[in-house]
Amino acid sequence: MDFFLRTSLIIFISIFISGCINSNDLNLEATIDARVDQAIAKIATATPQIFVDPTPQPTATPQVFIDPTPQPTATPQIIEIIPPTPQPTATPQINIDPTPQPTATPQIFVDPTPQPTATPQIFPKIIKPNDLYNQWRFSVPRIRSDGATGTGWVIEEDWIITNEHVVKDQSSVIVSIPQKDGTSKDVYGLVYGVDKKRDLAAVKINSKLNGIEPLKIFDRKYLTSLDAGTEIVQIGYSTGTAGFPVIKSGVVTTVILQMGKALDYGIKPTLKVLPGSSYTKDGVMLIVFNTGADPGDSGGPIIDFEGNVVGVVFAQVQSAGGSRVIGTQLAISMREVEVVWDLLKLGTDTSNN
Structure with a gap:
């Protein structure tokens, strides 16, 4: 890109000079050359900004690499969801409650038995x-x-x-x-x-x-x-x-x-x-x-x-x-x-x- 700018400036300046060469003003040519050099110098010093900006951009890729990498490690959330599987193990509560109920039948058996002999x-x-x-x-x-x-x-x-x-x-x-x-x-x-x-x-x-x-x-x-x-x-x-x-x-x-x-x-x-x-x-x-x-x-x-x-x-x-x-x-x-x-x-x- 520096080469392209320089070439453009030289062509521009040359056209400009050729349009003014008839004035026979040699001092003016020298002045123009000095200004061109200054302009080129300024343009050349600006290039670090163009070079510096893109260069750090690729260094931002670690953010892209770090973020996706922990995302898969979020799978423990799926493992934590697994605790619902113990829920079926709560079935003993369902099993325990009904089981004692039938064993309460002795009360039904004991009460009627004394009734025939009950003195009342x-x-x-x-x-x-x-x-x-x-x-x-x-x-x-x-x-x-x-x-x-x-x-x-x-x-x-x-x-x-x-x-x-x-x-x-x-x-x-x-x-x-x-x-x-x-x-x-x-x-x-x-x-x-x-x-x-x-x-x-x-x-x-x-x-x-x-x-x-x-x-x-x-x-x-x-x-x-x-x-x-x-x-x-x-x-x-x-x-x-x-x-x-x-x-x-x-x-x-x-x-x-x-x-x-x-x-x-x-x-x-x-x-x-x-x-x-x-x-x-x-x-x-x-x-x-x-x-x-x-x-x-x-x-x-x-x-x-x-x-x-x-x-x-x-x-x-x-x-x-x-x-x-x-x-x-x-x-x-x-x-x-x-x-x-x-x-x-x-x-x-x-x-x-």
Whole structure:
């Protein structure tokens, strides 16, 4: 490009000079030559600007090279997007929730199972003594024998259980059955088997003919020493009013194995009674309680608040070991009743069993 400029200037100047050569002014030619040299010198010095500018331009290419190079390295953003793939691993939550749900079926299985045996179906309102009394007083007759008065209760159809000391040596007794109109109906009951060791007796009547039903108990349950504190009620005729036995409440204070016979309490040794243990036949299992049983209550039932008959009242303790005792009564455990009841119905004397 420098050559082209120089040539153009020289041609221009030459034309200019040739147009003015006739003036014969040599000084003017010298002046023009000097100016041309100055002009050329100025043009030549300007070329560095043209040379410098393009030269640094290629050096900007590193920017072009550096920028694209990191761009591909931005692919880690694609790798970071990969974490959504763990999302499918959240499926355990979907798997865990439904899995326990089926295992909740035991609740469905457990609830229906007790329902058929649920005592509320038999005793819908057994929550206080009055409920017990109004359901069962019609199954608790008064027993009279040779001037003595006691209590009995219908343990099963046609059969009443009471104490041996209530029937004494009689072959028959008068049974006063409570009626719904507040009166009582007297019938004769035949004395079958007796047991002086356990103070038990079986009396037979015609239940259907005389309108008396068995005590609707949930179970004939026997307690152990661990059941101390169990709330109970007892029903009996300590007031001597036929048709309206009295009811008293209290708790079981202990359960013992009385060595000898039942009436040896306070005379012979006693043992504690534990679940699952076996015991000698030389003793009688007794329930000690504090309902305040009085004469006339003998032979009556004691019942827990779940509707289980747990014993048969037979004694009030007035002294033990030479000391006065207040608020202690005794009952024969249902365990003892179960041992001899079938034999008593046969008329057997089980005093030695």
